[in-house]
Amino acid sequence: MIKPINLIIDFDSTFTRVEALDVLAEIVLEGDPRQSFVLDKIQDITNKGMDGSLDFRASLEQRLDLLQADRRDIEELAERLKGQISRSFLRNQEYFKSLRESIFIVSNGFTDFIKPVVAHYGLNPDRVIANEFIYDEAGRIIDFNKDNPLSRNGGKSEVIKQLDLKGDVYVIGDGANDLEIRKAGYANKFYLFTENVEREKVMAEADHIAPNLDEILYELKMSRSLSYPKNRIKVLLLEGVHPQAVELFEKEGYQVEYMTSSLSEDELCEKITDVNVIGIRSKTHITEKVIKSAKRLINVAAFCIGTNQIDLDACTRHGVAVFNAPYSNTRSVVELAIAEIIMLVRNLPDKARAMHNGKWEKSAAGAQEVRSKKLGIVGYGNIGAQLSVVAEAMGMDVYYYDLEEKLALGNATKCDSMEELLGLVDVVTLHVDGRPENNNIFGAKQFDMMKDGAIFINLARGKVVDVKALRENILSGKLKGCAVDVFPREPKSNDEPFESELMGLPNTILTPHIGGSTAEAQENIGSFVPNKVIQYINTGSTAGSVNFPNLQLQPVHHAHRLLHIHHNVPKVLAHIDQILAKHNINILSQYLKTNEQIGYVITDVDRAYDDDLLEELKQIEPTIWFRVLY
Ligand SMILES: NC(=O)C1=CN([C@@H]2O[C@H](COP(=O)(O)OP(=O)(O)OC[C@H]3O[C@@H](n4cnc5c(N)ncnc54)[C@H](O)[C@@H]3O)[C@@H](O)[C@H]2O)C=CC1
Ligand SMILES: O=C(O)C(=O)COP(=O)(O)O
Numbered sequence: 001m002i003k004p005i006n007l008i009i010d011f012d013s014t015f016t017r018v019e020a021l022d023v024l025a026e027i028v029l030e031g032d033p034r035q036s037f038v039l040d041k042i043q044d045i046t047n048k049g050m051d052g053s054l055d056f057r058a059s060l061e062q063r064l065d066l067l068q069a070d071r072r073d074i075e076e077l078a079e080r081l082k083g084q085i086s087r088s089f090l091r092n093q094e095y096f097k098s099l100r101e102s103i104f105i106v107s108n109g110f111t112d113f114i115k116p117v118v119a120h121y122g123l124n125p126d127r128v129i130a131n132e133f134i135y136d137e138a139g140r141i142i143d144f145n146k147d148n149p150l151s152r153n154g155g156k157s158e159v160i161k162q163l164d165l166k167g168d169v170y171v172i173g174d175g176a177n178d179l180e181i182r183k184a185g186y187a188n189k190f191y192l193f194t195e196n197v198e199r200e201k202v203m204a205e206a207d208h209i210a211p212n213l214d215e216i217l218y219e220l221k222m223s224r225s226l227s228y229p230k231n232r233i234k235v236l237l238l239e240g241v242h243p244q245a246v247e248l249f250e251k252e253g254y255q256v257e258y259m260t261s262s263l264s265e266d267e268l269c270e271k272i273t274d275v276n277v278i279g280i281r282s283k284t285h286i287t288e289k290v291i292k293s294a295k296r297l298i299n300v301a302a303f304c305i306g307t308n309q310i311d312l313d314a315c316t317r318h319g320v321a322v323f324n325a326p327y328s329n330t331r332s333v334v335e336l337a338i339a340e341i342i343m344l345v346r347n348l349p350d351k352a353r354a355m356h357n358g359k360w361e362k363s364a365a366g367a368q369e370v371r372s373k374k375l376g377i378v379g380y381g382n383i384g385a386q387l388s389v390v391a392e393a394m395g396m397d398v399y400y401y402d403l404e405e406k407l408a409l410g411n412a413t414k415c416d417s418m419e420e421l422l423g424l425v426d427v428v429t430l431h432v433d434g435r436p437e438n439n440n441i442f443g444a445k446q447f448d449m450m451k452d453g454a455i456f457i458n459l460a461r462g463k464v465v466d467v468k469a470l471r472e473n474i475l476s477g478k479l480k481g482c483a484v485d486v487f488p489r490e491p492k493s494n495d496e497p498f499e500s501e502l503m504g505l506p507n508t509i510l511t512p513h514i515g516g517s518t519a520e521a522q523e524n525i526g527s528f529v530p531n532k533v534i535q536y537i538n539t540g541s542t543a544g545s546v547n548f549p550n551l552q553l554q555p556v557h558h559a560h561r562l563l564h565i566h567h568n569v570p571k572v573l574a575h576i577d578q579i580l581a582k583h584n585i586n587i588l589s590q591y592l593k594t595n596e597q598i599g600y601v602i603t604d605v606d607r608a609y610d611d612d613l614l615e616e617l618k619q620i621e622p623t624i625w626f627r628v629l630y
Contacts, residue, residue, distance in 0.1 A: 004102075004166070004167040004168075005102060005167055005168040005169070005170060005220070005222075006102055006103075006104065006165045006167060006168065006169045006170070007099070007102055007103045007104070007170055007172060008104050008106050008156075008160060008169060008170065008171045008172070008173075008178075008181065008187065009103060009104070009105050009106070009171075009172045009173070010105075010106065010107060010171075010172065010173030010174060010175065010177075010178050010193070011105050011107035011109050011114050011117075011118075011128075011130070012107065012108075012109050012174075013050075013174045013175075013193075013196045013197045014086065014172060014173050014174050014178075014193045014196070015085065015086060015089060015105060015117075015118070015121075016081050016084045016085055016086060016117065017084045017085070017086050017087075017195075017196045018081070018084050018196070019043075019046050020077060020081060020109050020110075020113055020114075021042060021046060021063050021067070021109070022039070022042060022043055022046065023077055023080055023081065023084070024067060024069055024073060024074070024077045024113075025038060025039050025042045025063075025066070025067055026039065027069075027073050027076050027077055027080070028067050028068065028069050028073055038066055041066060042063050042066060042067070045059045045062050045063050046059065046063065049108075050174070050175040050176060050177070050199060051175070051176055051199050051201045051202065052176035052177075052201065055153055056108060056151075056152065056153045056155070056177065057146075057151055057152055057153070060108070060131075060144065060151060064141060064144070067141075068140070068141075069140075069141050070135070070138070070139045070140045070141060071135055071139035071140075071141075072139065074110075074112045074113050074133070074141075077113045078112075078113040078116040078117055081113060081117045082116070082117050082120045082121075085117070085121055086195055086196060086212075086213070087195065087212070088195055088212035088213035088214055089121070089213055091213070091214065092213050092214065092217065093121060093122060095217075095222075096121075096122070096123065097121075097122040097123070099222075100122065100123050100124045100127075101124065101127075103123055103124075103127060104127045104128075104129060104163070105118050105123065105127065105128045105129070105130070106129045106130070106150075106156055106159055106160070107128070107129070107130040107131075107150070108130070108131060108150050108151075108155065108156070108177060109130050109131065110130055110131045110132060110133055110144070111128055111129075111130045111131070111132055112132065112133050114128050114130050115128050129150065129159050129163075130150060131144050131145065131148050131150050131151050132144060132145040132148060133145075149162075153177075154180060154184075155177075156177050156178065156180055156181050157180050157181050157183075157184035157186055160181050160184075160186040160187070161184075161186055168188045169181075169186060169187040169188055170187060170188060170189050170190075170191065170216075170220065171187045171189070171190045171191065172191045172193050172210070172213075172216060173190070173191075173192070173193060174192065174193050174194070174196065174197050174199060174202070175199060175202060176199070176201065176202050178190060178192075178202075179192070179202050179205055179206065182207065183205070189207045189208065190205075190206055190207050190208075191206070191207065191208050191209075191210045191216045191219075192206035192208070192209050192210065193210055193212075193213075193216075194209055194210065194211050195210075195211055195212045195213075211231045211253075212229070212230075212231060212253070214229035214230060214231070215229045215231055215232070217229075218232070230252060230253035230254060231253050231254070231255065232255075233252075233253075233254040233255065233276045233277065233537070234254070234255050234257070234274060234275050234276050234277070234296075235249045235254050235255065235256045235257070235275070235276065235277040235278075235279065236257050236259070236271065236272065236275045236277070236278050236279065237249075237256060237257065237258045237259065237279040238259050238261070238262050238263060238278070238279060238280050238281070238284050239259075239260070239261065239262050239280055239281035239282075239283055239284060239303070240259075240260035240261075240281075241279055241281065241303040241522075241525070241526060241529075242303070242522040242523055242525060242526025242527075243526070244523055244526030244527050244530075245279060245303065245526045245527070245529065245530045246258055248526075248527060248530040248531065248534065249277075249530055249533075249534075252534050254276075254277070260493065261492050261493030261495070262280065262281075262283035262284040262492045262493065263284060263492075264492070265285060265287055265289060265290060268284065268286075268290050268293075269289060269290055269293035270293075272290060272293055272294040272297065273293055273294065273295055273296075274295065274296055275294060275296065275297060276296050276297060276298045276299070277297075277298060277299045277300075277301055277533055278294070278297065278299070278300055278301065279301040279303055279529070280300065280301070280302055280303065280309070280310075281302070281303050281304045282304050282306055282309055282513065283309070283490060283492060284309060285309050285310075286300050286309065286310040286311060286315070287311050287314070288311050288314035291311065291314045291315060291318050291320060292314075292318075294320075297318070297320050298320065298321065298536075298537065299320065299321050299322070299323065299533050299536060299537075300315055300320055300321075300322045300323075301322075301323055301324075301529045301530070301532070301533050302322065302323065302324035302325070302529070302546075303324075303325060303525045303526070303529050304324065304325065304329070304516060304525065305324060305325065305326055305327075305328075305329060305330070305382075305383075305516065306324075306433060306434050306461065307322060307324050307546050308433065308434030308435060308436075308461060309434075310322055310546075312546060312547045313547075313597070315547055316547045316548070316595075316597045316598055317567075317597060317598075317624075318624070319565045319598070319624035319625045321536055321542055321545045321547065321548045322545060322546045322547045322548075323529055323532040323533060323536070323544060323545055323546065324529070324546055325524070325525040325528045325529050326382065326544070327382060328516075328521050328524035328525040328528050329515070329516030329517075329518070329521035329522075329524075329525065330382045330383050330386055331386065331520075331521070332515060332516050332517070332518040332520065332521040333383045333387075333431075333459055333515040333516060334383060334386045334387045334390055335390075335518075336459060336485065336511075336514070336515050337383075337387050337429055337457060337459055338387070338390055338391065338394070340457055340483035340509055341370055341375070341391070341396075341427055341429070341455070341457070342370055343483075343509060344427075344455045344457075344480065344481040344482070344483060344507060344509065345367075345368050345369070345370050345373065345426075345427070345455065346367045346368070347366045347367055347480075347481070347507055349481065349506075349507050349508060349509050350506055350507050366480070370391075370394055370395070370396055371394065371395035371396070372395055372396070372397060373396055373397070373426040373427060374396070374397045374398075374399060374424055374425040374426045374427070375387075375388075375391045375396045375397065375398050375399070375425060375426070375427045375429065376399045376400070376401070376415075376421045376422065376424065376425030376427065376428045376429070377398065377399070377400040377401075377412075377429055377431060378400075378401050378402075378418055378421065378428065378429070378430050378431065378432060379401075379402060379430060379431035379432035379433070379460065380400040380401070380402040380406040380431075381402070381406075381431060381432075381433070383431045383459075384400060384402070384431040385406070385409055387429065387431065388400060388409050388410065388412045389409050389410055392409075392410045392411060392412065397411075397413075398410070398411070398412040398413070399412065399413045399414075399415055399421050399424055399425055400412055400413070400414060400415065400421070401414070401415040401416075401417065401418045401420070401421045418441075418446070419446075419449055422446060422449040422450050423449055423450075423451065424451075425450075425451070425454065426451060426453075426454055426455065427454065427455040427456075427457065428450060428454060428455070428456050428457070429456075429457040429458075429459070430442065430457065430458045430459070430460040430464060430465070431459065431460055432460050432461075432464060433460070433461070434460070434461035434463065434464070438460075438461070438463075438464050439463045439464065440463065440464070440465070440466050441464055442458075442464055442465045442466065443465070443466035443469045444466065444469040444472070444473075447469055447470070447473040447478060447479065448478075450478070450479070452478060453478075453479070453480045454479060454480065455479065455480055455481050455482065455483075456470065456473075456479055456481075456482040456483075457482065457483045457484075458482075458483075458484050458485065458486060459483075459485045459486065459515045460486060461486050462486040462487040462488040462489070462490065463488050465484075467484075467487070467488060467500065467501050467502060468501060470482060470484075470502065471501045471502055471505065474502075474505045474506065474507075474508060475505065480507060481506070481507030481508060481509075482502075482505075482507075482508050482509070483508070483509040483510075483511070484500075484502055484508070484509070484510055484511075485511045485512075485513055485514065485515045486513055486515075487500055487513070490512075490513055491512075498512065532544055532545075538555065538629070539553045539554065539555050539556070539561075539629070540553050540561060540563045540602055540627075540629060541553040542600065547595075548565075548595070548598070548600060549593035549594055549595045549598070549599070549600045550593070551591055551593050551600060551602065553591075553602060556604060556629050558607070559588050559604040559605060559606065559607065560604070560605055560606075560607050560609075560628055560629065561602060561603070561604050561605075561628065561629040562576075562601075562602070562603045562604075562605060562614075562617065562626070562627075562628055563600075563601075563602055563626070563627045563628070563629065564576060564600070564601040564602075564603070564617065564620075564623065564626050565598055565599070565600055565623070565624045565625050565626075566598065566599050566601070566620065566622040566623050566624055567597070567598060567599075567622040567624065568594045568595070568596065568597055568598050568599045569622050572599055572601070572620065572622055573592050573599070573601055575620050576601055576603065576617065576620065577590075579613065579616050579617055579620075580603070580605065580613070583609055583610065583612075583613045583616075585605050585606065585609055585613065586605065586606040587603055587604070587605055588604040588605060588606065589602075589603075589604045590602065590603045590604070598624065614626075614628060
């Protein structure tokens with residue numbers, strides 16, 4: 001139930017994003033050459049009045065003198081202010097309308113423009129307490145009502161005292177005059193509202209600094225107003241993901257911490273306790289221990305394709321949805337593979353090294369064209385299949401093998417086993433995923449099966465290949481060359497040294513896991529993944545999640561959305577519906593999707609229900625978590 005409380009809300013820079021008299025100045029001085037001078041002066045007087053360094057009445061008189069406004073200007077001002085209502089007030093408009101009898105707008109501004117704006121928003125204009133202009137017959141402002149306490153310093157406290165409110169009183173405002181009410185003992189708490197301005201002088205004495213209204217409603221436990229204030233959502237981004245991601249999360253109002261390296265399991269366990277969204281790339285391991293240390297984790301955001309570094313099973317059991325970017329760097333890996341095939345077939349790594357050492361080795365020995373050579377692709381997924389098309393366009397003859405049935409693109413030939421493929425082709429390139437079963441699938445036996453003088457490329461995952469066996473096959477001359485981008489042990493950051501048995505080998509290209517590291521891919525990933533996360537948080541949509549049942553949902557309008565994640569056991573939906581029926585709840589729409597481990601039920605319901613309902617739904621036995629979107 002809603003607590004019987006009174007909210008005293010300031011108008012300028014709190015209910016609206018701006019100071020009304022500044023806007024009035026813009027209106028009055030439009031086209032006037034003195035405009036910028038007078039505007040600066042007015043803003044200066046406003047600030048002095050707000051932070052308490054100038055007597056309020058003096059500040060008002062000085063500003064009105066400078067302005068020389070009339071009734072038409074005030075009407076125009078009200079119209080403009082209707083478009084300047086603070087964002088978090090707009091977000092919570094529906095809820096606020098339901099509280100209209102508990103809300104007073106108390107302002108040192110003027111009822112003449114405040115009332116129309118407040119009424120337009122849906123609050124009660126009779127609950128606006130503010131100053132009043134005095135006009136002459138021609139409609140010019142000539143004065144203001146000096147008997148009104150709000151025209152003086154300390155006026156707000158006096159007004160609240162006169163109201164003699166029953167119940168708790170909370171003041172929301174951005175200035176010293178709002179703080180005053182609390183200091184005079186007429187309010188339980190003063191919330192300094194910093195969404196539009198931050199007045200340092202007032203900060204020190206505020207009971208609570210609130211970056212927006214969501215924070216205040218959450219803090220006051222005013223249920224049904226919002227799911228969770230966005231400014232409380234903490235995002236930890238590791239491994240130097242694209243700055244675009246920071247921008248998108250910050251725009252959404254989340255708190256973002258950004259790091260360029262990955263973290264070890266222990267470091268992560270310590271850091272992740274109050275994190276809601278963790279953003280990683282291929283190096284950070286999200287183990288069960290990490291998941292258990294994370295008390296508030298909603299999402300793992302993998303800013304890459306591979307998700308082998310994440311214990312998906314543990315994430316699912318703990319109700320953590322994982323998103324990745326399955327296509328954003330596909331092309332970049334393909335282009336690297338193509339470049340490396342050509343370089344190795346031409347023996348370029350050795351030729352280039354010789355040149356740097358002052359050796360001119362002009363010769364066609366060991367240099368071939370790729371045209372008509374046979375390319376063997378192991379793993380014909382997104383990367384493998386795209387590589388197939390591009391390689392064929394260069395005149396290569398493509399063979400592929402995949403565990404799953406995959407349609408051949410172009411003229412590619414499907415092989416029934418990896419062994420069959422290995423004996424046929426001049427270049428073997430691995431594009432399998434990093435599932436544990438793929439550890440060491442390529443070793444001495446597989447190298448033996450390859451044609452003499454063939455080329456080997458691994459851009460997939462380091463653990464897939466027995467590196468020692470690869471080294472021996474290069475040194476023995478069985479293989480003509482290799483390119484390796486991924487290693488069983490990779491440095492955590494660019495500050496750590498790299499070590500590998502493959503260093504210094506002939507016709508060998510070693511790259512620091514940069515298959516997907518292009519400007520295009522990273523920028524793409526930097527917006528793709530945050531958008532998935534934001535959509536999930538805002539609507540419950542799991543489309544594209546790696547571990548959750550996929551449901552594409554539209555935003556909720558005029559309904560409340562109940563999101564329920566449970567262990568996949570029978571009858572949970574029936575149980576939810578029984579509870580809803582018992583409470584006479586009108587279901588507007590409902591979806592259930594399950595995978596082997598969990599079920600995801602989304603129910604949009606009419607907004608009229610008792611809070612007991614939510615408690616009962618939370619208590620359903622196999623619930624992992626339950627969330628409401630308002
Ligand atoms: N070097 C780099 O920077 C990058 C590396 N990668 C790696 O490339 C992998 C593949 O990426 P996508 O093609 O987008 O993934 P994908 O999931 O579309 O394709 C993987 C394919 O490999 C097949 N496969 C798995 N194990 C196999 C096996 N033992 N034998 C034959 N086929 C097998 C799967 O059935 C699937 O078709 C990623 O999982 C990631 O590990 C991805 C991007 C960048
Ligand atoms: O996308 C992948 O799976 C990759 O391997 C690329 O990883 P990265 O983002 O470069 O750490």
